[in-house]
Amino acid sequence: MARNHEFGLDTFGDVTLGPGGDPLPQAQVLRNVVAEAELADRLGLDFFGVGEHHRHEFAISAPEVVLAAIAGRTERIHLGSAVTVLSSDDPVRVYQRFATLDAVSGGRAEVILGRGSFIESFPLFGYDLSQYQDLFEEKLNLFSELLPQEPVTWTGKLRASLTDQEVFPKVEHGSLRTWVGVGGSPESVVRAAHYGLPLVLAIIGGSPVRFAPLADLYRKALAQFGHEPQPVAVHSPGIVAETDEQALETLWPHYEVIMNRIGRERGWGAVTREHFEGEAGPNGALYAGSPETVARKIAATLRTIGGQRFDLKYSNGTLPHEAMLRTIELYATEVVPRVRELLAEAEDEDDGAVDEDGAAAESAAGDRNGV
Structure with missing residues (x-):
């Protein structure tokens, strides 16, 4: 089973600092994202995702355009959004x-649909924020109707209806791989299961253990809706460096700035170093440290969640491009192989425990029958 796990990277195209300490132009950030994806492809990672935002801290507002540029300079890595804000x-x-x-990537596209954690796209594109929930519900319903690639007849309240409408271009090799990204609500998990779509859990704060019941709920709901089992992926932020201390010291000033900026908008208190180190600890959602530390934490999360893919959100605020390149290199060459080893070892132990339990049961049955 460990061999079937996938490992990816996500970025929002965070506007980073240049060598002189000043923010880079967003155009340069976009070119850097393409270079980061090229490195991920060369090193054999499975997925590269870019998130959609409409804020000055992030350069990516048109994920598909960035991904198309990456497609032309990569060979095997799958390319997708993280996430596409379907509501707007x-x-x-x-x-x-x-x-x-x-089509242009040779069958490597994926889309992760979600509501996003920011609301700037609603006024930008003329949507009423009071319809936040209804917009996503209706639009996901229509999107699910498009996946079979047959003429669509559909009626909604917030978008024009369709009658026997074909949509082009057709996906060449079957259905477009479509995920639903969720934060932490049971309703969102059940919605993804209703449509039989794979699930991405965005674990960006607190203990990953608290998401295990949501993953279980998703799997139970899939069965109740009559769908086949689907993969569960995890998206979480992090950084990899040679040592734990180096990772934390490199990330902290950039983490502090972005978290406090967003926190002021949302009424949070100032982030502390104690909170930061807690999130980077064994029970937090920040995967920051040496390759061994990060690998052990990822392996533990995948086992707890029952996940099939882990996507490291390697861009963190103004963290420089060079630090991100180093994270990508260590993640691909040291973390991922080590995670696979740890998962394989755990599966061998589980198999051994099952064999022992079976042998014990067989022996007990023999005793009862006088064998």
Whole structure:
């Protein structure tokens, strides 16, 4: 089973600091993201995701365009969003853009649909924030109707209806791989299961253990809706360096700035170093440390969640491009192989325990029967 796990990277195109300590132009950040994806592809990682935002801290507002540029300079890595804010977009256009990406990349496109954690896209594109929930519900419903690639007849309240409408281009090798990204609500998990779509758990704060019941709920809901089992992925932030101390010292000033900036908008208190180190500890959602530390934490999370993929959000505020390149290199060459080893060892132990339990039961049955 460990051999079947996938490992990816996510970025929002965070605006980073240049060598002189000043923020880089967003255009340069976008070019750096393409270079980071090229490195991930050369090192054999499975997935590269870019998130959609419409804020000055992030350079990526058109994920499919960035991914198309990456597709032309990579060979095997799968490319997707992390996430596409479906509530403030049109499902047909999103489908068309990712179907096009799938064609130009040779079948490597994926889309992760979600509501996003920021709301700037609603006024930007003329959507009423009071319809936040209804917009996502209706648009996900329409998107699910597009996946079979057959003429669609559909009626909604917030978007024009369709009658026997075909959508182009067609995905060449079957259905477009579509995930639903969720934060921490049971309702969102059940919604993903209702449509039979794979699930991405965005674990960005607190203990990953608290998401295990959500993963269990998702699997139970899939069965109740009559769907086949689907993979569960985890998205979490982090950094990898040669030592734990180096990772924490490198990340802290950039983490502090971005968390406090967002915190002021949302009414949070100032982030402390104690909180930061707690999140980087064994029970937090920040995967920061040496390759061994990060690998052990990822392996533990995947086992706890029952996950099939882990995507490290390697960009963190103004963290410089060079530090991110080093994280990608260590993640691909040291962390991922070590996670696979740890998962394989754990599976061998589980198999051994099952064998021992079976042998004990067989022996007990023999005793009862006088054998």
